[in-house]
Amino acid sequence: MNYFFLILKSAFFDFNRNKGRTILTSLGILIGVLSVVLLTAFGLGLKKYISDQFESLGTNNLRIVPGKPLQGGSFSGSVAAIRFDERDFQNLKRVKNLQFVIPIFTSSVEVIVSKHKESSTLYSTTNDIFAGLNLKTTYGELFTKNDDEKRSKVAVIGPKIAEKLFGTAQSAVGQPIKVSGSSFKVVGVLESKGGGFGGPDLDSYVYIPSKTGYLFNTDKKFVAFIVKAKDSANLEVAKTDLKSALLKRYKDDQFSIIEQTEILNAVSSIFSILNTVLVAIAAISLVVGGIGIMNIMYVTVSERIKEIGIRRALGARKMDILSQFLIESVILSLFGGVLGLGLAAVIVFFIRAFFPAYIDLQSVVLALGVSSGIGIVFGVLPAKKAADLSPIEAIRYE
Amino acid sequence: MIKLEEVTKDYVLDQDVVFAALKGVNVEIKDGEFTSIIGPSGSGKSTLMHIIGLLDQPTTGKVIVREKDISKLNDDELSTLRSEVVGFVFQQFNLINKLTVIENILLPTIYARKKFDYDPKEKALYLLERFGIKGKEYSYPNKISGGQQQRVAIARALIMNPDLILADEPTGNLDTKTGDEIMKLLKELNDEQKITVVIVTHEPDIAAKTNRSIRIVDGKVV
Ligand SMILES: Nc1ncnc2c1ncn2[C@@H]1O[C@H](COP(=O)(O)OP(=O)(O)O)[C@@H](O)[C@H]1O
Ligand SMILES: [Mg+2]
Numbered sequence: 001m002n003y004f005f006l007i008l009k010s011a012f013f014d015f016n017r018n019k020g021r022t023i024l025t026s027l028g029i030l031i032g033v034l035s036v037v038l039l040t041a042f043g044l045g046l047k048k049y050i051s052d053q054f055e056s057l058g059t060n061n062l063r064i065v066p067g068k069p070l071q072g073g074s075f076s077g078s079v080a081a082i083r084f085d086e087r088d089f090q091n092l093k094r095v096k097n098l099q100f101v102i103p104i105f106t107s108s109v110e111v112i113v114s115k116h117k118e119s120s121t122l123y124s125t126t127n128d129i130f131a132g133l134n135l136k137t138t139y140g141e142l143f144t145k146n147d148d149e150k151r152s153k154v155a156v157i158g159p160k161i162a163e164k165l166f167g168t169a170q171s172a173v174g175q176p177i178k179v180s181g182s183s184f185k186v187v188g189v190l191e192s193k194g195g196g197f198g199g200p201d202l203d204s205y206v207y208i209p210s211k212t213g214y215l216f217n218t219d220k221k222f223v224a225f226i227v228k229a230k231d232s233a234n235l236e237v238a239k240t241d242l243k244s245a246l247l248k249r250y251k252d253d254q255f256s257i258i259e260q261t262e263i264l265n266a267v268s269s270i271f272s273i274l275n276t277v278l279v280a281i282a283a284i285s286l287v288v289g290g291i292g293i294m295n296i297m298y299v300t301v302s303e304r305i306k307e308i309g310i311r312r313a314l315g316a317r318k319m320d321i322l323s324q325f326l327i328e329s330v331i332l333s334l335f336g337g338v339l340g341l342g343l344a345a346v347i348v349f350f351i352r353a354f355f356p357a358y359i360d361l362q363s364v365v366l367a368l369g370v371s372s373g374i375g376i377v378f379g380v381l382p383a384k385k386a387a388d389l390s391p392i393e394a395i396r397y398e
Numbered sequence: 399m400i401k402l403e404e405v406t407k408d409y410v411l412d413q414d415v416v417f418a419a420l421k422g423v424n425v426e427i428k429d430g431e432f433t434s435i436i437g438p439s440g441s442g443k444s445t446l447m448h449i450i451g452l453l454d455q456p457t458t459g460k461v462i463v464r465e466k467d468i469s470k471l472n473d474d475e476l477s478t479l480r481s482e483v484v485g486f487v488f489q490q491f492n493l494i495n496k497l498t499v500i501e502n503i504l505l506p507t508i509y510a511r512k513k514f515d516y517d518p519k520e521k522a523l524y525l526l527e528r529f530g531i532k533g534k535e536y537s538y539p540n541k542i543s544g545g546q547q548q549r550v551a552i553a554r555a556l557i558m559n560p561d562l563i564l565a566d567e568p569t570g571n572l573d574t575k576t577g578d579e580i581m582k583l584l585k586e587l588n589d590e591q592k593i594t595v596v597i598v599t600h601e602p603d604i605a606a607k608t609n610r611s612i613r614i615v616d617g618k619v620v
Binding site for chain 1: 448451453454473474477478480481482486488492493494496497501504505506508509510554558
């Protein structure tokens with residue numbers, strides 16, 4: 001007769017007899033595993049979402065911004081905040097091997113159509129922005145270089161704000177909108193880039209030609225440049241050249257030239273830390289679940305003293321009794337773990353409809369490993385108590 | 399086969415209240431004997447039996463199994479020796495109700511260290527047939543009669559081919575007729591297979607059926 005078969009049979013008999021208790025105990029682990037796996041899935045999803053967003057902003061791009069935003073405290077400390085101007089724009093354009101240099105001025109604005117008001121981010125920039133960020137229209141046209149020269153009062157708007165203002169994206173084309181008091185004609189509505197979820201709401205941006213934007217940007221400054229090298233191999237060279245161009249006017253610590261991947265890494269690492277902290281907090285519930293298991297295993301042991309005595313009389317060693325109760329607590333914990341994992345999978349499945357959360361193999365292995373581990377760690381004291389019972393006292397126990 | 403020399407057993411009841419359950423017992427159980435330990439309730443019979451059966455250790459004195467002093471053995475070695483030498487039969491049967499009859503009988507074999515030169519399952523089925531409870535192998539103990547349960551317990555005691563069967567009031571929970579059948583069965587095992595049998599009882603009738611009686615009163619052999 002198989003050793004494990006009889007131990008498992010005996011375990012499952014007790015689980016079955018004490019169904020309510022077994023389920024409640026497993027529930028502790030279930031909740032712990034569920035929250036850890038879910039949070040991890042969200043973290044993974046968020047990471048993927050962020051990198052997708054950056055991907056959609058175009059690769060091979062460099063951003064030139066004031067200060068050292070990736071080294072903490074962007075404009076703080078002794079470093080005086082600078083703002084770029086037309087002279088910088090012209091200097092940068094002279095750097096070799098660049099596809100284009102895009103000046104950017106942004107401001108928060110209110111966009112009004114008749115009585116309807118929406119807040120938005122205004123991008124005053126050149127038409128190169130569309131190529132640089134892979135922006136295409138679904139309806140209408142992009143504004144052109146000519147629009148910039150002529151300071152045309154035209155706007156290209158994101159699909160989300162278009163729908164909010166006009167009901168449908170299509171009906172926005174050709175219509176007038178009021179941006180901070182000035183009237184613009186919507187010439188195009190962009191394809192959706194996704195977004196929201198605390199990230200930039202790209203689909204609600206309003207883009208107007210750079211020079212037209214001097215309306216709002218009276219001192220003609222830029223908050224950033226997006227620079228695209230002719231090809232990715234030239235990125236490093238371009239970076240060096242751009243830097244020396246800017247160093248003619250500014251000190252090294254007054255500006256940064258940032259690759260998209262650097263931003264991506266910086267943002268990802270912030271979210272990773274945040275996620276790790278959340279997972280660690282959720283892990284506390286696993287410990288609580290483990291204590292529940294320990295508690296119930298003590299109860300089980302004291303209910304089965306006689307059985308332990310009988311087994312010892314029949315030749316069971318301490319080790320046999322210890323492993324019997326350890327196996328039971330691992331099963332109990334693993335049961336909760338598997339249910340928690342299953343429930344997490346179901347929830348993630350539904351969440352995927354609107355957020356790219358996912359459970360990776362590592363989470364599965366970890367969830368099962370950790371719940372078995374909890375069974376062992378929190379089962380060992382009760383099991384040891386069972387094993388250390390004196391055979392004679394156990395068998396005499398009524 | 400088993401010899402007890404000047405064995406005492408004290409139970410500590412309270413901090414300094416000690417109860418002497420056995421007060422210097424000398425007993426020898428020889429191979430092939432059919433012996434009873436008789437005495438009034440509380441006289442120390444069960445205590446004695448548990449010491450003979452290696453479930454318990456004496457406070458002082460020696461237990462010698464096959465010329466070997468067992469006081470030097472650790473818990474694991476005692477468990478192994480117990481599993482290979484002794485088969486217990488209890489008054490309350492002590493079967494595990496969540497395992498079937500056949501699983502109960504085979505339970506000692508899962509803890510065994512030795513290699514079997516026979517098939518335990520075959521032996522279990524043979525014993526069931528021999529004891530007239532064939533067909534009950536997949537029943538649960540609480541679904542069969544007391545007499546049948548005690549037969550299962552005896553089969554379980556025999557499954558490891560022990561040298562010694564220790565039965566503590568084996569008929570105590572049974573009616574006279576069933577009790578007699580159990581006694582007959584134990585006697586047959588002794589006659590046919592030369593298994594040493596020690597029966598603990600407080601009934602002179604039962605003791606009279608054995609070949610030798612060890613009388614114990616107040617923790618002393620008289
Ligand atoms: N674990 C124990 N603690 C204290 N006293 C005990 C314990 N076990 C037995 N005794 C006492 O020892 C005496 C002998 O018990 P026992 O060997 O069971 O007697 P018997 O089997 O002859 O009825 C009894 O008085 C009993 O109360
Ligand atoms: Mg007794």
